Amino acid sequence: MWSLDQVALHNKPTDCWVIIKNNVYDVTEFLQEHPGGSRIILKYAGRDATTAYEPIHPPDALEKNLPSSKHLGPLSSSAAQSVAHDQHNRKKTKDELRVEQALLQRPPLNRIMSLSDMEDVARKVLSHKAEAYYSSAADDHITVTENARAFSRFFFHPRVMRPVAKCDASTTILGFKASIPVFASGAALAKLGHPLGEANISRGAKTTGIIQMVSSNASMSYEEIIRAVPPSQPLFFQLYKHANDAEAEKRVREVERLGYKAIFLTVDAVVPGNREKDVKSPWVVEDLERGYPKVYVEGAEEEGDVWGTAGALIAHDDRDMTWEKTVPWLRRLTKLPIAIKGIQCVEDAVLAAEAGVDAILLSNHGGRQLEYSLPPIEVLYRLRKQRPDVFDKLEVYIDGGVKRGTDVLKALCLGARAVGLGRPFLYAQSAYGEAGVVKIVQILEREIISGMRGLGAASIKDLKPEMVERVDWEPLSRAKL
Amino acid sequence: MWSLDQVALHNKPTDCWVIIKNNVYDVTEFLQEHPGGSRIILKYAGRDATTAYEPIHPPDALEKNLPSSKHLGPLSSSAAQSVAHDQHNRKKTKDELRVEQALLQRPPLNRIMSLSDMEDVARKVLSHKAEAYYSSAADDHITVTENARAFSRFFFHPRVMRPVAKCDASTTILGFKASIPVFASGAALAKLGHPLGEANISRGAKTTGIIQMVSSNASMSYEEIIRAVPPSQPLFFQLYKHANDAEAEKRVREVERLGYKAIFLTVDAVVPGNREKDVKSPWVVEDLERGYPKVYVEGAEEEGDVWGTAGALIAHDDRDMTWEKTVPWLRRLTKLPIAIKGIQCVEDAVLAAEAGVDAILLSNHGGRQLEYSLPPIEVLYRLRKQRPDVFDKLEVYIDGGVKRGTDVLKALCLGARAVGLGRPFLYAQSAYGEAGVVKIVQILEREIISGMRGLGAASIKDLKPEMVERVDWEPLSRAKL
Amino acid sequence: MWSLDQVALHNKPTDCWVIIKNNVYDVTEFLQEHPGGSRIILKYAGRDATTAYEPIHPPDALEKNLPSSKHLGPLSSSAAQSVAHDQHNRKKTKDELRVEQALLQRPPLNRIMSLSDMEDVARKVLSHKAEAYYSSAADDHITVTENARAFSRFFFHPRVMRPVAKCDASTTILGFKASIPVFASGAALAKLGHPLGEANISRGAKTTGIIQMVSSNASMSYEEIIRAVPPSQPLFFQLYKHANDAEAEKRVREVERLGYKAIFLTVDAVVPGNREKDVKSPWVVEDLERGYPKVYVEGAEEEGDVWGTAGALIAHDDRDMTWEKTVPWLRRLTKLPIAIKGIQCVEDAVLAAEAGVDAILLSNHGGRQLEYSLPPIEVLYRLRKQRPDVFDKLEVYIDGGVKRGTDVLKALCLGARAVGLGRPFLYAQSAYGEAGVVKIVQILEREIISGMRGLGAASIKDLKPEMVERVDWEPLSRAKL
């Protein structure tokens, strides 16, 4: 039972304790291992770090990463009260006050007509930090924008005089039933946007009959997430492979044991992307707080972090994966279906087929990694034209830039089996929790069914390559840089 | 003879009366059949519903849809006075006040130089609801905008040194004379924009010598419209086929009896498009009335309608039409020429020719149905290049995005026999009634004749495919998203 | 010797006198023949019309068009004083006051670095009417803008390591020497912009060694213009052929006698273009004067003119010219070189060569006639690719959209012998009179010489087709819609 004064003595790099949820931890030795760097921890040395810690770490993070000898035990009751009191009386930042106001002005859910409407609400009610983490992308945000713009180049050849009164948009993904050909793509740190985190998506997926892919970097534990839904609800796991094979194996065995139904090995994010908006977000918040114009005293600020949140999450990941080594390793480890997430060109799609995996997800990580990676729908189009045989060997999915039912239908016409969405689910759960997630699936279902009828397609198998034409002009696009 | 108090007792879903034009109707059983849903009726349960009813229902709607036993008879004279008094003293909404002001500032008709000028006036003097219904289109309004932009890719190869002092723009459509190769395409609910409704267009068409296609969803009865012009004036009928063949047959027989000259079977709108602007328009009006900023109490609003006005209009239409079944059915029913409205690709144009219809209208329903349906002028261009033989088998028309005489001429060079305009006629009659309709035809005639002379064409038959070139760059366009 | 009261009695359509420069004219019978319509004259019936008359009529217009019996003689001296007094005390319009202010803020001429700078000044110091007439173009101003944008698609392959210390940009046009491969293309109504009118251009051309083409519709007499420069200075004549061959012949014989050196027969303006900005300009001025917002009383304004200034100028022109008839007619009439102005496609360039004319000017009349006529530089490019032989048979020029030396060089690389500019000369003389004209030629000369050196070309003959590439992307353009 520790007092605040006792903890406060351990406030330096060589002797660093922190308080998290009324427990005291010695993180001195851990400082160097922390994927997010030591600096952020030292900011809270000798003090309570709960508010900063919670939204970006799953609850089992301390247990998994800190030896039990460093768990020093609980605060005294008066210390805990004091921490709670401080937290309660803390002056709100301008950004927090803005968010409070935005929540009051949030429109009723029935006014949300599109994924864009949903995103608009979310961007207003998110903290600046969360909004920056979710929306940020590589360099100048060109790839993330081109991902969406690319869909606008594909026009339809709709067929008329075909019976569409009955219209069925359901399909299967790796053998699991999906009410529409859409899944929630892996996306980290849902708690940044909503206190109930990734489980909002899992429950919404359950309600609407679609499948969620859970990220290795979820802000909830893999167990918490899968326990949030009944065992009948399939969940896929997005694996960020640890550089240490033993660590990686532990993670695979854990999720297989928990009941996850497939492994999506992530290959498009072995190093962090250059997400300037994310890295800059603390400065923006700080400047807002201080007011403008500001006069800087040169050199007063220490050297900053250049990789941001994303860099921290994958600091220990494997940067030396190969087709020859990594896929067989994973195949030996598990009987679960294996998909490769992050194929970005035709050549690698072919290699994946040769490596015998069950599926590939054409993805450039939502434009968050390598700027000027081709938009996934363009890669899909090239794959369809150059190597149509690949579609017979494995299931092909895409993600990135999808916002409308017509986007989904274009991908399906070209041979995709399903389409993943990442940010839209983060935004939806941020804006309205589980209800938001349900809402956007309903919107997509309405748009997909309506689009299929407009195309003269009564079921998914009626969607054909000849129903889309890649036009040779530059159509308008809803995507803005 | 009913008093208001008597009517007011019947104000619930299980017992619902409404007053329309001083008559009382029992609509309890009809609630479930109402294409626009029961909710909108229940808003007026036990009360006068005339203002909401009138602009979107033809006067024979009650007669056609409500058994005479539900026609309960007139209000008492004092009740009728009371209704009129209430209506007269009703506080005007902000939108109504705005419209009043806009009408005062309407420029004199002789200052209207182009269809754009006309649209500008109309958009100002229309109620928000009407403006939203007329201008709304699918999803993000990309198709409606691309329809217009597409014309900008076609440039002319004008010929000089050809005699054009005499220049004749007249033609025939299905054998009926037209002063210029332009017709008024079917468009619903003209009364939303002007109290005299569709007859404004009919009379203006008569005056200027063009042909009008009347929509199944007109806000006047088919009889009212055709009676507004002399029998010599040809009118075409745009058929939305009822799912029930008998109902559909009744409609065809009615219009044939009334003297309509051709049937345009609509195949591009078997389900409602996703017209968010239309669906959202009541909220906009409501928010404007309440003022901003507004604070919402979550859940206070009930679940909304997502299909809007357009959805209601076609709720009972046939979604299982086929080439094999529907065309022969219609052919058996009538001797009138049959055109298919809504062909959106070359393949279906060929099927239509094989089905032996007299004409096709290349149309994506003004961009109001399936987003990313190819612009009609692009479909026409492909048809001309891939299947020029089709033009010998039937007449080909296009509509969508036409605003200038040069647009018409581009279509005619490529083989279209005539070009339809929808929204421009709605806007013209909304802005200046019949005179507005006459004005835009005069403008088009002037532009077409002037354009023909500029091209070196003295008559319609001088317009040739080699006079247009589809350019390989992205020209400026007057169309804005 | 007339008094104002006497003249004032003749103020109706059936008896209409007007005063012009202190002389009285009976225009009753002329009203129906006036190319600009009777309405504009009737506005001044019984009154002084000098201010409206002068800037758009050459001084010999009355003599040429009104029988001498209608020249009723001079005002009395007191009447003339009264007219002058009224004119002097007339309250200035808001537009006139704006122009006065703009003239004061005109930058010194040495700050004009480019033709754009010059245009900026001119647009500020021009009356609204003049600015509208000069800048207006067909329909939505797309062609006029595309004319300029088209140049931006042509990039250079500059050659290095070539001697360019000595660099000569001079050439000949129809055998006449030009200091640079540029001429002043025919453009009407220079007096609208500057009281000294077309002679500003003639004198500036003389000073700088270039050639001017004088329009049939000049606001000075053909004699006044040619007398403004020494006989050694060549002038070309832009012929708008009168519908009446005898009238046309009279005009040709006059200019040949006066010493004009070539005839450019205009074939791209047989009917007036749809120049809405020009037609609308009186309303804009009027509304500005009255102030906003304005309330219109419907019908208070009479039917307007829809062809504007341009329509009036060519009302009597020949709309039935043909290759078979018109070229031989002209050839019989004169020994001067004949050029056809207004070729807009390859086919007609070939016909012109076959007709044996000496030159063609690829032009769409500055985008003022048929909207979507291909940009002249694009026609030139097609001509070079499809029929390079035509360049051996006659001289080829282009005009439209030229603003920079690089534009000129692109045209020359593709085979043009010279490039015409119209509006830039009107703007230059409007802004600074003759000095403005000299300035823009100097600017062009500097830009052309500098560009030739950058290309590695020491003389005009070094400019080759392989030095330009039409790129396949959409480059930025200085042209804005």
Added chain:
Amino acid sequence: MWSLDQVALHNKPTDCWVIIKNNVYDVTEFLQEHPGGSRIILKYAGRDATTAYEPIHPPDALEKNLPSSKHLGPLSSSAAQSVAHDQHNRKKTKDELRVEQALLQRPPLNRIMSLSDMEDVARKVLSHKAEAYYSSAADDHITVTENARAFSRFFFHPRVMRPVAKCDASTTILGFKASIPVFASGAALAKLGHPLGEANISRGAKTTGIIQMVSSNASMSYEEIIRAVPPSQPLFFQLYKHANDAEAEKRVREVERLGYKAIFLTVDAVVPGNREKDVKSPWVVEDLERGYPKVYVEGAEEEGDVWGTAGALIAHDDRDMTWEKTVPWLRRLTKLPIAIKGIQCVEDAVLAAEAGVDAILLSNHGGRQLEYSLPPIEVLYRLRKQRPDVFDKLEVYIDGGVKRGTDVLKALCLGARAVGLGRPFLYAQSAYGEAGVVKIVQILEREIISGMRGLGAASIKDLKPEMVERVDWEPLSRAKL
């Protein structure tokens, strides 16, 4: 020892003395030779000219260009004090005050995340004159913008499952080691932006392991620059060849003696480009000082300079270089490697290879010379496709428009050995001196390494042509006109 009164007597074109750094010079005879014209000198006739002189002349300029007989000796001590006092009490201009404020608001260096961030700071802290000189480009700034936009047309085909934990971006340029495939391209007048001038770049290059190319037109002497770094640090020399071979030889021998390691012969700037922004900058400053609106008295300003700073710098350069004459001349003169800077088309790249030079730099001089010269990355792309053999014969570099690591990687994939940057180095040293230079190299290194890993390339040789695709649509670009 001169007094100010004595100097002041010599204040006319026929007798002109000036004071520079407390020394008096007789420049009467030099007036006509001054590359920047006599006018700018005469502005300071009889007065102190130090402030205007210093930032654009290297300290040895007087020695090299003015005979020692014209060096009249120092000011008296009281005169020097008086000059210093005047300078100290001089009222600051509005532009100087703006710059002072901007320097205070400069963000700390660790907030600079990209070359764009750096440019933003520099543009704020530069004097208007310096900003105009650095940023100005030919005509309408289209080429400079297209240089940057061109990169956006090249997308990547990233490869996954390749070991990239170890990643090496180092290479050699003409045999000299470079930490990344980037060099500082020659750029003049660094002192305009920062008092320590070009040495900021040299020292920053040393620190980060890259190579600098020093311009003939540096604002420091070639000796000063090379003495700023240890002999081990290689420097290249950008030669502007004097028209007089003997003068040119003197310059080559000087830099060889000083230890420069290669000669880059500049062939893309034999005449000055038309840089209007640069030429106009004095007027902008002047107008700002006087305030608006201003009324001009016509003719009050004398004829201006139309070539600006750039024109002055190259007034005496050789405009008659040829492959036959100039390359052999240079080869005879020096054993240093020879590169040709300013190749702008495939044909000349081939000629360069045939001339046996060691390297070519594809460059259009940063868009400052001939407007519409093809962007260098486009020339590189054509060279790769049309003449891949050239890459085996010499080293190929490009410069122009590079701002991101991905730009560098695209050029390297296409076969470039290294990429030069000009303006970014000027901006970096202007904003933060040497530290700014170090910063942008660090940023580029981070972006290059990160991009290589994203591409699946562990070393420079893994970058292949098939990793980039020139797309057929118009991608978004960070470049704005």
